[in-house]
């Protein structure tokens with residue numbers, strides 16, 4: 061196996077705000093030899109998640125008996141150690157379709173793991189672990205028949221009686237997200253009691269014709285019980301189109317932020333439909349849209365704080381705990397629609413080069429950051445879009461759009477110089493805290509420093525979209541991590557780390573481990589000369605100095 065020294069060169073850079081230092085590269089397993097990548101897609105949320113001193117990872121691995129069949133593998137390790145794996149070999153994945161990732165969620169309250177997998181416009185495939193496995197990891201034997209004793213379900217526990225074709229058919233893009241404490245306080249109490257700690261977002265429908273839905277997980281009250289899911293509802297309505305979110309993120313005040321683009325529908329009846337998209341491809345994407353929810357997804361506001369949606373069709377909320385049902389002109393059962401006022405923050409036409417599901421993060425001052433791409437100037441370029449901090453009430457709500465410079469001094473990969481309309485997508489993540497940039501010319505002399513006093517460094521984890529010098533039919537597997545700072549108004553982009561190879565598909569990052577000042581990346585390390593068919597799924601840890 062030609063895995064030796066695929067990371068051809070690693071360049072550290074400590075000149076500016078933050079410095080990334082390689083700590084460790086750990087192999088998870090072999091990437092299945094499919095044409096489309098089943099591991100490591102930008103919408104996979106999450107492939108890698110840290111909780112309670114352990115890091116968990118999910119991946120498909122080919123069956124030892126028949127490499128055309130893939131199994132769900134769930135791995136864990138003490139953070140920084142070696143992974144141990146369990147294989148769920150009672151389910152075989154066979155479609156060569158890059159939508160069919162595995163998404164992992166963790167309930168920090170009852171310690172259960174939640175998996176949804178192999179979804180592309182098909183019936184839900186959900187499986188949860190026994191409670192306690194993540195809260196009592198040292199007492200948990202890491203074996204499939206201990207951790208995952210429940211069967212695969214085509215519904216969410218607690219919701220067995222709701223209409224399956226409406227809720228749990230034609231599912232794609234499941235995403236889990238921890239609901240932090242500050243957001244839990246804002247979620248209205250429902251009749252049956254308890255507090256949710258995990259959010260699920262998914263699409264029902266197909267490309268060009270779909271809606272996005274939200275659910276909350278109410279953890280088990282003791283390890284003899286199981287938790288249950290509650291429907292929040294359809295929050296993003298598609299009308300002859302479908303929304304594609306860049307992400308969903310809570311800020312430190314507990315608000316939930318979403319950005320998305322719409323893809324208009326092309327009737328492809330009788331046309332040659334490719335497994336990935338067909339005529340309903342990204343050229344039909346348009347606009348960057350934004351909304352936020354002050355209550356975990358039940359109601360939504362536009363960037364100016366005006367009410368636009370009141371999601372639950374049948375509010376089952378205890379009296380006095382919520383204003384739902386009495387939001388001025390927005391009656392219950394109103395999702396965010398393409399015509400909702402004030403949701404378009406940048407008008408981007410069809411064929412304008414905007415891609416779907418690239419990257420989003422929210423920083424510690426409440427700034428919403430989006431990475432996407434556009435071709436408004438005749439050159440497809442990465443763009444950074446950001447919203448002024450929610451902490452600063454007076455100026456909150458303004459959006460700024462800046463292309464990443466086409467050339468970043470010191471980037472050996474020239475990563476921003478060649479961006480494709482359909483190229484590997486990047487990720488964004490931020491860290492707060494005092495930065496060393498105080499002493500550089502870039503930091504101190506700028507106008508308009510943070511009103512809240514929170515300095516932030518934003519990392520853009522960017523995979524190469526350029527042809528590989530070693531195989532022109534493949535994209536290069538180079539990776540560059542750029543950084544910019546709040547003090548520099550996120551225009552002081554500089555190289556934080558780079559590698560000439562090792563990132564054969566879309567890089568993912570452990571959003572929960574970054575608070576330990578580590579960027580823990582989930583990468584497919586494959587050799588372009590082998591058409592990417594020999595990839596190794598790796599976790600690469602970089603210390604933020």
Ligand SMILES: *[C@@H]1O[C@H](CO)[C@@H](O)[C@H](O)[C@H]1NC(C)=O
Pocket residue numbers: 126127128129154
């Ligand atoms: C391997 O699995 C594929 C997909 O289910 C099946 O078509 C094929 O016949 C299997 N091959 C063998 C040797 O069992």
Ligand SMILES: *[C@@H]1O[C@H](CO)[C@@H](O)[C@H](O)[C@H]1NC(C)=O
Pocket residue numbers: 181224225229230265266
């Ligand atoms: C959605 O799922 C149902 C089965 O529940 C199926 O009959 C229908 O064809 C699907 N629709 C699309 C657009 O895939």
Ligand SMILES: *[C@@H]1O[C@H](CO)[C@@H](O)[C@H](O)[C@H]1NC(C)=O
Pocket residue numbers: 250251252290376
């Ligand atoms: C709705 O409220 C009633 C009574 O308050 C409760 O019994 C029921 O379980 C609630 N339904 C859901 C889905 O939470």
Ligand SMILES: *[C@@H]1O[C@H](CO)[C@@H](O)[C@H](O)[C@H]1NC(C)=O
Pocket residue numbers: 282283284
């Ligand atoms: C859980 O079940 C075990 C054995 O079945 C029992 O000993 C224990 O008391 C139960 N715990 C609770 C909280 O019900």
Ligand SMILES: *[C@@H]1O[C@H](CO)[C@@H](O)[C@H](O)[C@H]1NC(C)=O
Pocket residue numbers: 327328329
């Ligand atoms: C697409 O066109 C076919 C043939 O004209 C029609 O039967 C079908 O209903 C259309 N589909 C949609 C979703 O509009």
Ligand SMILES: *[C@@H]1O[C@H](CO)[C@@H](O)[C@H](O)[C@H]1NC(C)=O
Pocket residue numbers: 435437438439440479480481
């Ligand atoms: C960007 O737009 C220009 C002019 O419309 C076009 O020539 C070019 O091919 C586009 N770039 C990409 C990557 O599609």
Ligand SMILES: *[C@@H]1O[C@H](CO)[C@@H](O)[C@H](O)[C@H]1NC(C)=O
Pocket residue numbers: 454
């Ligand atoms: C923000 O607005 C409030 C009133 O809405 C005003 O009292 C305050 O001075 C403003 N702050 C700044 C920094 O402009």
Ligand SMILES: *[C@@H]1O[C@H](CO)[C@@H](O)[C@H](O)[C@H]1NC(C)=O
Pocket residue numbers: 466467474476477478
């Ligand atoms: C980087 O890419 C741009 C755009 O493709 C190109 O013009 C430039 O020459 C490249 N720079 C280097 C140093 O390769």
Ligand SMILES: *[C@@H]1O[C@H](CO)[C@@H](O)[C@H](O)[C@H]1NC(C)=O
Pocket residue numbers: 495496497498499
């Ligand atoms: C700035 O430079 C001074 C002198 O070199 C040093 O003592 C100080 O620690 C530096 N401050 C930061 C924030 O790096």
Ligand SMILES: *[C@@H]1O[C@H](CO)[C@@H](O)[C@H](O)[C@H]1NC(C)=O
Pocket residue numbers: 533589590591
């Ligand atoms: C890679 O793909 C190309 C084009 O499909 C093919 O000609 C070539 O043989 C493949 N190489 C390997 C090593 O599989």
